[in-house]
Amino acid sequence: MNPFQIKEAPVVYDVAIVGSGAGGGMAAYMLAKAGAKVVLLEAGGYFDPADPKYITQLKWPYESPRRGANTTRPFGDFDAAWGGWQIDGEPYSAKTGTEFHWFRSRMLGGRTNHWGRISLRFGPDDFRRGSLTGVGDDWPITYEDVAPYYDRVDKLVGVFGSKEGIRNEPDGHFLPPPKPRLHELMIQKAAKGIGIPVIPSRLAILTKAINNERGQCFYCNQCGRGCQAYADFSASSVLCIPAIKTGNVTLINGAMCREVTTDPKTGLATGVSFVHTGTMQEHTVRAKTVMLGASACESARILLNSKSALHPNGLANSSGVVGKYLNDSTGASRGAFVPALMDRDRYNEDGVGGMHVFTPWWLDNKKLDFPRGYHIEYGGGMGMPGFGFGFGTENMNGKYPTANGTMKPAGGYGSGLKEDVRRFYGAYVHMAGRGEPVPLESNYCEIDPDKVDKYGIPTLRFNYKWSDYEVKQAKHMQDTFEEIFHAMGAIPMGNKPGPETNHGYGLEAPGKIIHEVGTVRMGKDPNKSALNAYQQAHDCKNLFVVDAAPFVSQGDKNVTLTILANSMRTSEFVIDQVKKKNI
Structure with missing residues (x-):
């Protein structure tokens, strides 16, 4: 029995x-x-992202029942993210003085x-x-x-990219990469001028059809919602x-x-x-x-x-x-406002669901005070506006330059607000470093001796702290972001993260990068x-x-x-x- x-x-x-x-x-x-x-x-x-029961692709932000003000999913109401860092009935814990955020996905795939x-x-x-x-x-x-x-x-999965011949960033069998968008061209030009490489991204998205069972990317920039054409992996x-x-x-x-x-x-x-x-x-x-x-x-x-x-x-x-030996990618980020991108003509700049260019690790760690490198991911452009659209003028006393050189306050209400929103649309860039920690x-x-989940299964307890290596790496990321921002004439948003910010220089908490x-x-x-x-x-x-x-x-x-x-x-x-x- x-x-x-x-x-x-x-x-x-x-x-x-x-x-x-x-x-x-x-x-x-x-x-x-x-x-x-x-x-x-x-x-x-x-x-199944192609099943009508699950399709959220190509819906407008206003179709969200919360208009984007809140969400039932970690990355937005429409994203294909069933799960999260916290799930009812599935707890986990961390030892005193340590921190780890554990993302669990609850869906096929x-x-x-x-x-x-x-x-x-x-x-x-x-x-x-x-x-x-x-x-x-x-x-x-x-x-x-x-x-x-x-x-x-x-x-099998289809990856776009370019042959670059970088020894520790090996080339693969690539599909044609999409062309850089305007903000990416600006980043590329500015970074090249200060010795930082910016090359086409390598993403598992079909810019060219590879079989009869999957379609080709049509550049809706919504891969995170699940692609009904199976054009992404x-x-x-x-x-x-x-x-x-x-x-x-x-x-x-x-x-x-x-x-x-x-x-x-x-x-x-x-x-x-x-x-x-x-x-x-x-x-x-x-x-x-x-x-x-x-x-x-x-x-x-x-x-x-x-x-x-x-x-x-x-x-x-x-x-x-x-x-x-649990370890997660390091992560630190910064945004900036680009005056040269104000008052842009409107056109479809969606592209693939992600960056069209990125920066692979380019330096020798033997000459630095941390032993591992990082890559840089770039964002920006005229994507679909979401809830909480800002103006990015914090470092200009809430004002922006007009065509005749005078400074005008941003925001307000009515027609003036609408005018400013249009003016600032597409004038932001974002940079995120993703680096290697030391295991x-x-x-x-470990198994928590005192807790079980709602299924009666013993849960996990974490013990995780970033070392000085990762903090120093995050500082280098922030210095690099500002260097590129200044080279492209961008104005960094907010204060530069210092040693007191997050886990040091804007370093994200362990587990937050989900790697x-x-x-x-x-x-x-x-x-x-x-x-x-x-x-x-x-x-x-x-x-x-x-x-x-x-x-x-x-x-x-x-x-x-x-x-x-x-x-x-x-x-x-x-x-x-x-x-x-x-x-």
């Missing part, structure tokens, strides 16, 4: 995958195409429905930071190991839905994973236990192999909760490193890592982790392209090992 009344499925699947984002979605796609019978567990609901589509390859140096700098650790794999999979991912539309159409994938939505079940004699994974979020009943699916792609912190939580006599510290955790063992997540990695790190030494070079658990040969948890370090790049490439590589390894009867 089962005292918990757990309902076990009679079917034994070839593979059970937890999470349907970049890692889980790629694994489902690869394994289904290879003929494996897969059960895909997603804690959130079903989502996960965060890939609302990400920025920035698709940068890690470079050769990013895989060997320890040996190059003496700070941090090397990965057990090299760029050469991952490069063939980057190539295949580029061709989301795991839901490009990986999960095609995988399901093979007939080899059983998708279970509303599956909140509790633990990976294991055999009491061998310690091997036997399946996954989950609570159905609709019925609140516990279920177990059985599988020959288990792959976790639930996101870095959620995968760590599942493993730490998967305790047994043979795995007393949690599954894959004989080394004690599960949950440790620390002291930054971690967390590193909680189930890979490595050559089983005493110091949880996984091997193929993201396979040292302690459990039929368990794999395919999200960003295996990452040894962050890189000064966004992580999604590397998740996709690594998951593809791991999936092919699983297929090979099954054929050889090793798992």
Whole structure:
């Protein structure tokens, strides 16, 4: 008799995958195409951006029931972001004096429905930071190991960009990049004059059709809402839905994973236990192999909760490193008003859903007081105006220059207000740095001994602090932003962030950039890592982790392209090992 009344499925699947984002979605796609019978567990609901039930693309701001004054979603009423940093009934905590903000996505495709589509390859140096700098650790794999999979991912998902020949910003197989918009041309010219490169962005958006199943971008600048043409990459539309159409994938939505079940004699994974979020009943699916792609912190939580006599510290955790070395991208930003962009002619300047140009890391850290670099993302232009449109004249005593050189107060009401809004429309730029932190063992997540969520599953408690390295990096970002602003004749908005601002120089709180990695790190030494070079658990040969948890370090790049490439590589390894009867 089962005292918990757990309902076990009679079917034994070839593979059970937890999470349907970049890692889980790629694994489902690869394994289904290879003929494996897969059960895909997603804690959130079903989502297809082409289904009329979910379409929010091309709606006007005034169609929001709140007119944009408030929102039910973290990035706006219309964005494809189901979840957030705080979810009712799913708490988490932080140790005293520390801070971490944990974003959970609750939808098919996960965060890939609302990400920025920035698709940068890690470079050769990013895989060997320890040996190059003496700070941090090397990965057990090299760029050469991952490069063939980057190539295949580029061709599968579609990435635009340009060949630049930058050694640690490797080129890929690119579609044509969109032309820079006016503010981006100004940034490019100003930055070039002071020795800062600005090159075409590398985004997973189809500027050119690549197959009959996906359309071409029509430049509505609303990728974050989910593209009904499938012109941008989301795991839901490009990986999960095609995988399901093979007939080899059983998708279970509303599956909140509790633990990976294991055999009491061998310690091997036997399946996954989950609570159905609709019925609140516990279920177990059985599988020959288990792959976790639930996101870095959620995968760590599942493993730490998967305790047994043979795995007393949690599954894959004989080394004690599960949950440790958590790190998120650094982030700092600044905006500016550009007088030269006032009184612009109106035309459609939407473009793709994101920046058309960016700045890759361009300096030598050996000559700086922090050991890791960052890239710069640029915003601006005549996009769709939203709620709270401002004037950006704070540093000019609330006035702006007219055509005859006199200063005129901005704002007011009536016709004067309308005139000023039109005058300032499109006259702003924004810069955001996204950088690499140094992974620390002291930054971690662990099971909170006193709390469970509404499903009865023990929750996470975080311990995270930025080091001086990240604070100094943020200071460099702010100095660089101002340098570019001044070179283009822009007026920075507000006061320059100093050491007292946020976590230092405007540095965002840990977790706010939503790039967390590193909680189930890979490595050559089983005493110091949880996984091997193929993201396979040292302690459990039929368990794999395919999200960003295996990452040894962050890189000064966004992580999604590397998740996709690594998951593809791991999936092919699983297929090979099954054929050889090793798992």
